[in-house]
Amino acid sequence: MSLFTDFYELTMCASYFDNKNFEPATFDLFIRRLPENRSYFLFAGLEQALQYLQSIKFTEEHLAYLKNQGFNQDFLDYLRGFRFTGDVCAVPEGTVTFPNEPLIRVTSPIIEAQLVETFLLNTVNLQTMIATKASRVVHAAKGKTVIEFGLRREQGIDAGMKVARSSYIAGCQGTSNVLAGQVYGIPVFGTMAHSFIMSYPKEIDAFRAFAKTFPNKSTLLIDTYDDISGAEKAAVVAKELEAKGFRLGGVRLDSGDLAQTSKKVRKILDDQGLNYAKIFASGDLDEFKIAELLSNGAQINAFGVGTKMGTSADRPYLDVIYKLCETMTADGSFSPIMKLSKDKITLPGRKQVYRFKNAKGNFEKDIIALANEKVQGEPLLVKVMEKGKLIYNLPSLEEIRAAAAENLSKLPEDYKALTGAPVYPVELSKNLQNLIKTLKRQLTLNEINHGVSNTQA
Amino acid sequence: MSLFTDFYELTMCASYFDNKNFEPATFDLFIRRLPENRSYFLFAGLEQALQYLQSIKFTEEHLAYLKNQGFNQDFLDYLRGFRFTGDVCAVPEGTVTFPNEPLIRVTSPIIEAQLVETFLLNTVNLQTMIATKASRVVHAAKGKTVIEFGLRREQGIDAGMKVARSSYIAGCQGTSNVLAGQVYGIPVFGTMAHSFIMSYPKEIDAFRAFAKTFPNKSTLLIDTYDDISGAEKAAVVAKELEAKGFRLGGVRLDSGDLAQTSKKVRKILDDQGLNYAKIFASGDLDEFKIAELLSNGAQINAFGVGTKMGTSADRPYLDVIYKLCETMTADGSFSPIMKLSKDKITLPGRKQVYRFKNAKGNFEKDIIALANEKVQGEPLLVKVMEKGKLIYNLPSLEEIRAAAAENLSKLPEDYKALTGAPVYPVELSKNLQNLIKTLKRQLTLNEINHGVSNTQA
Numbered sequence: 023m024s025l026f027t028d029f030y031e032l033t034m035c036a037s038y039f040d041n042k043n044f045e046p047a048t049f050d051l052f053i054r055r056l057p058e059n060r061s062y063f064l065f066a067g068l069e070q071a072l073q074y075l076q077s078i079k080f081t082e083e084h085l086a087y088l089k090n091q092g093f094n095q096d097f098l099d100y101l102r103g104f105r106f107t108g109d110v111c112a113v114p115e116g117t118v119t120f121p122n123e124p125l126i127r128v129t130s131p132i133i134e135a136q137l138v139e140t141f142l143l144n145t146v147n148l149q150t151m152i153a154t155k156a157s158r159v160v161h162a163a164k165g166k167t168v169i170e171f172g173l174r175r176e177q178g179i180d181a182g183m184k185v186a187r188s189s190y191i192a193g194c195q196g197t198s199n200v201l202a203g204q205v206y207g208i209p210v211f212g213t214m215a216h217s218f219i220m221s222y223p224k225e226i227d228a229f230r231a232f233a234k235t236f237p238n239k240s241t242l243l244i245d246t247y248d249d250i251s252g253a254e255k256a257a258v259v260a261k262e263l264e265a266k267g268f269r270l271g272g273v274r275l276d277s278g279d280l281a282q283t284s285k286k287v288r289k290i291l292d293d294q295g296l297n298y299a300k301i302f303a304s305g306d307l308d309e310f311k312i313a314e315l316l317s318n319g320a321q322i323n324a325f326g327v328g329t330k331m332g333t334s335a336d337r338p339y340l341d342v343i344y345k346l347c348e349t350m351t352a353d354g355s356f357s358p359i360m361k362l363s364k365d366k367i368t369l370p371g372r373k374q375v376y377r378f379k380n381a382k383g384n385f386e387k388d389i390i391a392l393a394n395e396k397v398q399g400e401p402l403l404v405k406v407m408e409k410g411k412l413i414y415n416l417p418s419l420e421e422i423r424a425a426a427a428e429n430l431s432k433l434p435e436d437y438k439a440l441t442g443a444p445v446y447p448v449e450l451s452k453n454l455q456n457l458i459k460t461l462k463r464q465l466t467l468n469e470i471n472h473g474v475s476n477t478q479a
Numbered sequence: 480m481s482l483f484t485d486f487y488e489l490t491m492c493a494s495y496f497d498n499k500n501f502e503p504a505t506f507d508l509f510i511r512r513l514p515e516n517r518s519y520f521l522f523a524g525l526e527q528a529l530q531y532l533q534s535i536k537f538t539e540e541h542l543a544y545l546k547n548q549g550f551n552q553d554f555l556d557y558l559r560g561f562r563f564t565g566d567v568c569a570v571p572e573g574t575v576t577f578p579n580e581p582l583i584r585v586t587s588p589i590i591e592a593q594l595v596e597t598f599l600l601n602t603v604n605l606q607t608m609i610a611t612k613a614s615r616v617v618h619a620a621k622g623k624t625v626i627e628f629g630l631r632r633e634q635g636i637d638a639g640m641k642v643a644r645s646s647y648i649a650g651c652q653g654t655s656n657v658l659a660g661q662v663y664g665i666p667v668f669g670t671m672a673h674s675f676i677m678s679y680p681k682e683i684d685a686f687r688a689f690a691k692t693f694p695n696k697s698t699l700l701i702d703t704y705d706d707i708s709g710a711e712k713a714a715v716v717a718k719e720l721e722a723k724g725f726r727l728g729g730v731r732l733d734s735g736d737l738a739q740t741s742k743k744v745r746k747i748l749d750d751q752g753l754n755y756a757k758i759f760a761s762g763d764l765d766e767f768k769i770a771e772l773l774s775n776g777a778q779i780n781a782f783g784v785g786t787k788m789g790t791s792a793d794r795p796y797l798d799v800i801y802k803l804c805e806t807m808t809a810d811g812s813f814s815p816i817m818k819l820s821k822d823k824i825t826l827p828g829r830k831q832v833y834r835f836k837n838a839k840g841n842f843e844k845d846i847i848a849l850a851n852e853k854v855q856g857e858p859l860l861v862k863v864m865e866k867g868k869l870i871y872n873l874p875s876l877e878e879i880r881a882a883a884a885e886n887l888s889k890l891p892e893d894y895k896a897l898t899g900a901p902v903y904p905v906e907l908s909k910n911l912q913n914l915i916k917t918l919k920r921q922l923t924l925n926e927i928n929h930g931v932s933n934t935q936a
Contacts, residue, residue, distance in 0.1 A: 025658040026639065028630055029669030032657060037675070037692035047678060087661040132678055139672075143631035144639060173485055174600035175796040180635030182483065182601060200489060201482035204544040212486030215596075217803035218494070220816050221504060221589055235494035239549075247819055247922060329796045338795035339632040339786045346674035359677050362704055465704065 024078045024104075025087070027140040032088065035133045036097045044131045045350040048372050051126040051142055052345070053150070057337035061443035062433060064157045064426055065125055066188040067149035068115045068406070069416055074141050075106045076412060106134050110407035113375070114417070116191055116425030117402060118433050120448045123375045123390060125150075127403060132349070139344045147342045148181060149188040155334040156192035157430060159327050161438050162309040164316060167324035169211045170197040171304060172332020185332045190419065191426050198326075206419055211326075213241040213274045213302065220246060226255040233259050237268040241302055244273045244287070253287040257294040272300030272323070280305070281318035288321035300324060308335070309440055348372055360461045369454065370461050375402040384432050391451035481535045481561075482544070484597040489545065492590045493554045501588045502807040505829050508583040508599055509802075510576075510607070514794035518900035519890060520576045521614045521883055523645040524606030525569050525863070526873055528583060531598050532563045533869060563591050567864035570832070571874070573648055573882030574859060575890050577905045580832045580847060582607075584860060589806065596801045604799045605638060606645040612791040613649035614887055616784050618895050619766040621773060624781035626668045627654040628761060629789020642789045648880050650887070655783075663876055670698040670731045670759065677703060683712040690716050694725040698759055701730045701744070710744040714751040729757030729780070737762070738775035745778035757781060765792070766897055805829055817918045826911065827918050832859040841889050848908035
């Protein structure tokens with residue numbers, strides 16, 4: 023994956039190399055702001071980021087391609103021996119976080135820290151975005167099962183895999199993606215498609231054929247022609263299964279007014295003594311639709327949620343960025359760095375995030391402080407790599423999922439409102455505020471007022 | 480990639496196998512409707528679909544996993560020998576298409592056709608969505624260069640690759656993604672990041688360091704502190720380069736009022752005789768923003784377009800579906816199939832799409848007809864696989880890009896309006912209309928009016 027990077031990372035690195043700049047620097051990966059209808063982030067993607075940092079290197083094939091792109095031999099020789107040798111602190115996956123909080127902090131020779139930017143952003147963007155979205159869907163489902171069903175319209179192969187992973191972290195109970203089941207050990211689920219029904223002359227023949235193959239776990243799709251008569255036929259097949267000592271799993275609705283239909287279908291099943299048969303709903307679902315269905319008394323046991331969760335359709339990206347926050351100066355000490363573009367101020371210096379909790383462990387506020395400050399509260403960033411070596415026990419997916427559940431349970435209910443949630447308080451420590459003031463003054467003097475003539479001096 | 484599929488594809492296939500249903504069937508892959516602010520699709524993703532169909536098979540590792548999921552040994556033995564043996568017709572990549580038009584038509588034993596559904600949808604969804612979006616961006620840029628810059632926020636690794644590919648097909652001139660450059664031969668571009676500027680004590684030192692490394696192709700990012708003084712410093716460095724016989728490539732603006740700033744920057748550069756230095760703009764761009772900039776007289780030579788194009792942010796998925804349209808009946812003839820769920824009617828039978836052009840070759844209308852009908856117009860679907868073998872010369876990426884340019888040039892200008900475009904006429908042939916009427920009547924009689932009692936007969 024070493025060429026999975028923006029070209030400018032390589033041109034900048036070539037210039038650092040050319041200008042003999044091998045000094046260490048620190049970069050923060052963070053998310054600038056909350057999208058509309060998001061009130062927190064559920065952080066995910068660290069495992070893949072760390073795998074990448076441990077394995078990045080350039081093959082001869084890569085170097086030959088870069089030579090063709092005009093990079094000089096000295097730099098290519100440097101890349102041939104390239105390994106990531108830096109220190110990394112990060113927030114564990116499954117942590118609830120907020121804007122401007124460093125999620126991954128990289129300290130290494132500036133060439134290395136620069137070169138890894140694109141991959142880190144790409145994997146954190148996708149997984150944190152989906153984990154966040156999926157946590158909202160799970161919250162809206164109020165304890166009912168949510169299965170991730172979006173593979174066919176997720177944005178490519180890797181998205182298909184990472185959406186399954188991050189939505190499982192967020193509390194989904196499984197995925198339709200079989201490969202994600204195999205690779206990550208996530209439970210896989212599936213029912214049947216309309217094509218299966220339509221391939222038989224009669225709907226009930228399709229039901230019977232499927233029930234023959236899966237006598238104890240069939241979920242029959244009942245809306246191909248008409249959901250009510252579909253439910254009646256499913257009940258017939260369920261009774262046939264009962265006669266053989268089996269039990270129908272349930273039925274699936276994929277269209278129409280799911281709240282009203284599910285009530286009618288529930289009655290049809292219950293009237294036949296099929297109280298155990300579950301009603302599974304799918305079709306264009308997201309957190310808003312699920313909340314509406316439940317508030318309308320939908321009789322639904324499980325939701326299959328696809329495209330809108332799997333692409334985070336209402337906001338398919340995060341404002342995740344990776345910014346230089348300190349460089350080493352000539353005297354060997356680190357010097358804080360800040361960006362001052364309009365509306366794009368960054369937080370200078372090496373930082374830590376502290377979380378404050380009440381007696382019950384519920385989150386009250388966070389403080390972003392300088393790393394060397396003494397601050398109350400629980401530090402969120404932990405050291406995960408030292409000199410390029412992993413010094414962190416990567417938690418299992420189940421452990422990450424449990425951490426996410428614990429984090430979400432400690433986030434007060436208000437902040438989980440689907441719309442109009444209040445802003446969680448994230449403060450800057452006094453020292454960090456003072457540093458920002460000082461740097462603003464310096465930058466203004468150096469670069470803005472004096473302009474070209476002075477900067478040439 | 481054989482497990483990169485929805486679990487229900489496998490359960491349905493297991494049931495087809497169990498019920499000894501190996502008869503051929505035909506499925507259409509098509510897009511149900513146009514998203515808001517889209518008036519056509521630019522089809523892409525066929526090459527990856529065909530690679531998949533040629534290579535799909537199950538390893539012992541896959542089979543062991545599926546055994547654990549409860550599939551029986553007979554079916555697993557069948558999967559061990561699984562190969563795709565069907566016929567495939569498809570629209571060539573780079574073709575402009577419209578809703579309901581079959582894009583890929585698969586005829587094979589129903590198990591095979593069913594099993595490949597998820598991957599085909601996944602790859603066509605992503606690439607057609609991005610090619611379509613990118614074609615709008617390129618159109619809005621009115622001949623100015625557009626570079627795809629979204630890698631960091633595209634949805635995962637595969638999306639990063641396929642977005643570069645499909646936006647290049649659509650007319651972008653290159654990508655920032657170096658791996659896409661290597662794999663697909665797409666030109667790669669990049670400038671520098673704010674971090675590069677900030678890592679130097681003075682902005683002009685950063686400019687000089689970069690210009691030293693790339694004396695003839697530096698594009699200097701001038702908005703880290705203040706874009707006007709940044710432009711003045713870039714001009715100083717450009718004159719220093721001239722003195723050594725080199726030429727500055729240009730400058731990049733990444734924030735602020737790009738239209739106004741670009742005019743001021745142009746003047747600063749021109750006043751120094753730097754008319755050759757290009758102005759490159761980036762930052763939250765899409766087709767609407769580019770159109771607005773150009774209508775405000777922005778002096779911009781090239782656009783770097785990232786997240787909003789790379790995720791199709793205003794509509795990050797297509798309503799792409801894959802539907803059964805015919806099965807083989809007991810007498811060995813094919814019988815057309817239609818779905819009748821509310822608002823989700825599908826077109827029955829094996830079909831072809833015919834395009835009608837005027838004397839200049841401009842597109843006038845399409846007719847979707849039955850494959851065995853005689854219809855005027857140019858057929859869009861070509862046979863690409865026969866009995867599982869590729870019988871199609873896969874065009875090169877440059878050829879696909881040329882086909883896209885040709886297609887887009889023949890689509891009348893009206894249909895390319897960014898908003899409010901008219902609906903391109905897509906008609907159904909008389910025979911197809913009659914078939915739909917007949918099937919509707921049959922289905923209604925069979926399944927709806929008579930309900931359970933009759934269907935058990």
